[in-house]
Amino acid sequence: MTTQPANDTLVALLKDKTDFTIAQEQGWYRIPVSTRVPDMVRKGTIKYIAFYFKKIFGDWKYSIRQYTPVTTITEVTRRELMPHQSYHPKAGNKYYKISFGPLQDLPRPIVSHRGRQLLFIPTTLHKLLEADEINDIFADSPLENRLWAELKKNNLPAERQFFLQTNEANWICDFAFFCKTGTINVECDGDAYHMKPEQVIYDKTRNNEITAVANWAVLRFTTKHLMEDMPYTIQTIKRKIDKFGGLHYAREDAFKYVSKKDGQLGLFD
Known part of the structure; x- marks a missing residue:
């Protein structure tokens, strides 16, 4: 059986427009340490991150449209990420902060025709750039x-x-x-x-x-x-x-x- 290339790219859910603004303007995305963290984030092997848009994003709903190279991964508290929310109930909780450069458009949108609810999809950059639709990017086995x-x-x-x-x-x-x-x-x-x-x-x-x-x-x-x-x-x-x-x-x-x-x-x- 042919050896499968190692996953180096994470497709991550953007749950709301505030998170998208942070990704665009501040260049980072967060994942709670307490959740099921993708291996490539926990091990620090992630090289690229892309984003899947929920229904609330209108014309962009249920699609992947942008990606970017990852620069650093650090473990921080919510208070460090969002100093203006220092009294938030989760202010002391730990997060992986994935930092990256400017968002780049994919060659074409990758659409989920059935409107899937997705959280994370580990994949490869090659699959991401070549995909015609959402099911093309899975790289499980x-x-x-x-x-x-x-x-x-x-x-x-x-x-x-x-x-x-x-x-x-x-x-x-x-x-x-x-x-x-x-x-x-x-x-x-x-x-x-x-x-x-x-x-x-x-x-x-x-x-x-x-x-x-x-x-x-x-x-x-x-x-x-x-x-x-x-x-x-x-x-x-x-x-x-x-x-x-x-x-x-x-x-x-x-x-x-x-x-x-x-x-x-x-x-x-």
Whole structure:
């Protein structure tokens, strides 16, 4: 399997317009030390930062448009970051302060057609600069990247690293397919990790929760499926999509189907 380049770029959520103003005028972004901090920030290996805009940003909503090289990472208190808020209840809390140069426009906006709620996406600068849409920038594993490339060839849009909340827990789906009568979760199970006894138990619990509570269908593919038998993998996904009445394409807001006869896409109804 080809070695995957190390992630060097972080896509981070801009939660409000004040944070955007700080990024533009003061050149920094903060992450609470107490949260799940991306490894590249904690280890100091981050080289670039880009920003994902929420719904409140109007025409820029659900998109990544700007990035910049990171200059320094320091650990500071909120009081040091914002002296004018020295009496804030969190004034003594610690933050990673990521400092950077002037924001630069990307070659083209990277849009989330389904309007995803995202916090952080670790990726590479190459993926960021080459991406056509939000799902192109994920860099989680070679197996997932391989499947994503094949899905694009087959015109099978999915949402990568999709957040799913059920009654019992929160889950991240490797790939989510939205269909007319159901939703499909496709998982890429690397042998080295998913064959561990504790992971097998976790995966089975997860499958039960997603199917019983959220009513999603789950398909799991092994390293062998993804590396040696991709035609089987794609055909299995297509058959499940057929069963659920065809895919919903968020970009066009239209349903399409995968023909059982020839595998080609056409308009639904």
